[in-house]
Each structure stands twice: as structure tokens, then as C-alpha cells.
Amino acid sequence: MLAPLLAHIARYVSLTAAEAELLEAYVVPHTLERRAHLLREGEVCTATYFVVSGCLRTYFLTEKGVEHTLQFAIENWWLTDYASLDAHAPSAFFLQAVEPTWVLVLEQRGQEELFGRVPQLERYFRLVLQRGAAAAQHRVKLLYSLSGEARYRQFASLFPAFVQRVPQYMLASYLGFTPEFLSKIRARMGE
Amino acid sequence: MLAPLLAHIARYVSLTAAEAELLEAYVVPHTLERRAHLLREGEVCTATYFVVSGCLRTYFLTEKGVEHTLQFAIENWWLTDYASLDAHAPSAFFLQAVEPTWVLVLEQRGQEELFGRVPQLERYFRLVLQRGAAAAQHRVKLLYSLSGEARYRQFASLFPAFVQRVPQYMLASYLGFTPEFLSKIRARMGE
């Protein structure tokens, strides 16, 4: 069932019933357990993933083995490693399910053909990427303008539910500091 | 003359001569003096800009008046504020020429019509955005995995010419630290 994807697409462009059916041939549903990986460092990324329910993240490891989360993707977000996808090169990142997650898989292979047949989809993905670019700019702006503690406060007030869903160490690594420091922030906020 | 843009487009998709001519009607050349602005905080962004020669940057100001550079765009890069463009909302950013710069202006208005007539352009911009998404991920990875000094060393070794072209305070604000600190790094590297 790809109804959630069709609903999301409809926010940006309109497809005919025939076009929607065409799309169906290119998209495969897949379920993931908590902590399951879609991609590991060194592998070549061959698909983009649409989150129907649950949550994915992109992270990488430093030489010392420390995790850093680059991105979370919740319902209605697409996630992939574009650098690896484009260049057919080994990825520097991991793609992982944060919790039990239901995704739709769109393989890169054959995608150009699909877009040739359904040009509205090419527009849809352009708009999705545009939204992603805006989000990335906003992300860097936050990293640069706020202190670690202020970033946490803002994030927690914007997405209180999400803070509950995600392990603290992932959140810390997303916000750009250590789990120990996050713990100290929370202690200060508690009193 | 939009030959440089056509050359760049040809790297990704192929246009017929008629399509290239169509594009010409939508693109306006514009020259900018050093430090001239294309967009200021609070204004609504209505176009995307292609750098033919020179250099643009996106920056913003904190409440204390400190500048932070989010992005540089040199030859063959597109730059805009997608958040403002999409939502027709006041921008949080400034777009500015770092040096005398020659840009091509593609107004948002009428763009959908253009893409309707030349679907290959929609693909081109999707691919440009994909490349931008990859660059944004890489950027955050660098911010998270390297110290300030290491970021400067890496940047200087990758783009030695660019370090010459740009004022140090802009570079510092792009790399995520203060001009004073950059000065101290350089002093240490000198000896």
C-alpha cells in the first residue's frame, strides 16, 4: 500500500490514476526492525527511501568510533545518501531505522525511465529536494547561531514528542554535542 | 550571453537548439559590484541565481550583529534562499557578491511554465539540487568530525586559490569560528 506516498505527492503535483499505477510498479514496501540498517558505510547506495511510519536516520562514525547523526526522517520524508547514489560510490554514512519503521523503496535504477513517463514525478522530486535544501540551510543556521543548550531547548520545545521517541545519545549527536552534556542540560532544566 | 549556463546544463541533460532558445527568454544577465546585495534579510526571494564568474555568498546576522556565512557559490553554482522562494516568505538571509560577479537571473515566476515546455530543465534542476543536498551533508559531516583548526587546514588544502580570494572574516564565519581564532591558526601554521 502506497496510499501515504500518493497523498504526499498530491500535496505538490497531481497524478492521473494511470500515472499512479505506473508508479506502483517502481515502489516496493519494506519493514524494518528497530536498529536495522538500510545502508552501511562502504556500501553503494542504490535507492531512496520514503518513510510511511517510524523513523530513519543518517549517521557516520569518526575514526574514534563516535557516532554523529546527520539527519532524521519521520513520516513523509525521503532519505538517501545522494553523494553515493549519484556517483555509484561507497557511502560514508549509515542509514538506520531508529524504531520499527515502514518504508517505501524507490530504486535508482529505472528511475529516469519512470520520470520520462510521468514528468509530474520529476517535478515532485525537485520540490522535495527544494524543501530539503531549505531544511539544510536552517539546520546550519541553528548550529551557528545558538549554543548547545539553546539548541536543545529550541528543539525540545519544537518537537516535544520526538524527544521522547529517540534515545538521548542520538539526539545529542544530532544537536552536535556529547550525551554527557545533554544529560547535564536536562539536569539543569529539571531544577 | 548564457553560453556558460548552456555548457553546464549540457553536463546533465541535452537540450535542442529550440529549447535552448526558449530558455534564453527566461534568463537575464546581471552584473554585481563587490559587496552588492541580491537579497537582504526581510525581503522575499523571487529568483535563483547562476554564477557565471565571480562569487556569491549566503549569510545571516545574529542578534548581536555577528555575520555567519552559510554558503559560497562560485562559477557554475546556483544560489538562492529556497525557504523564502517556496513560501513567498521574508528571508532570514542575505545574498551578496563577494567580488565583482556576473550572474544569470532565473525568476521564479513563469518557471513552472518553462519546465512544462522543456522537461529536460526540470531534470537538470533536480540533479543540481541533488548535488546540493550531497554537498550539504558533506558540510555538516565536516563540522561534526573536525576541530576548527583541522577544518581550516582541510579547506585551505582543498581550495588554496579560494582562500586568497575571500576575506578572512568571511572564511572564518563559514568554517564556524571567529576571525581572531583564524588569525591564530594561521600564526601557528606559519611557524
Add this chain to the structure above:
DNA sequence: CGCGGGTTTGATGATGCTCAAGCCCGGTGG
């Protein structure tokens, strides 16, 4: 019950900021 991953707590210290002063150098006006 015990194990183990995740979180907490505390001591110590490095990284990079703030503030303030001086300096270098290109541009402008007298």
C-alpha cells in the same frame, strides 16, 4: 538475578570566544 546498554554525575582540561589594543595597508581628500 545478573547482565548490559543507556544515562547520570563529577573532576579536569582543551578548544575557541570575548574584549581590548595595536597594526597594516589601501583609499580618499586636502
Add this chain to the structure above:
DNA sequence: CCACCGGGCTTGAGCATCATCAAACCCGCG
């Protein structure tokens, strides 16, 4: 042609933020 700006770069002292390391703790799960 020189004097004087003034913006940008440099230098230094003191300090805040946040990392590191290590130990204890908590709690769900086998």
C-alpha cells in the same frame, strides 16, 4: 604627494562552553 582615516587582520589575557574520562547508577530483558 602626503596625511589621515578606517576596515580588516593580529596579538594577548581571561574566561565560558563543552569534551574527556571514569565511576556509579538505572532498568528492561534474558
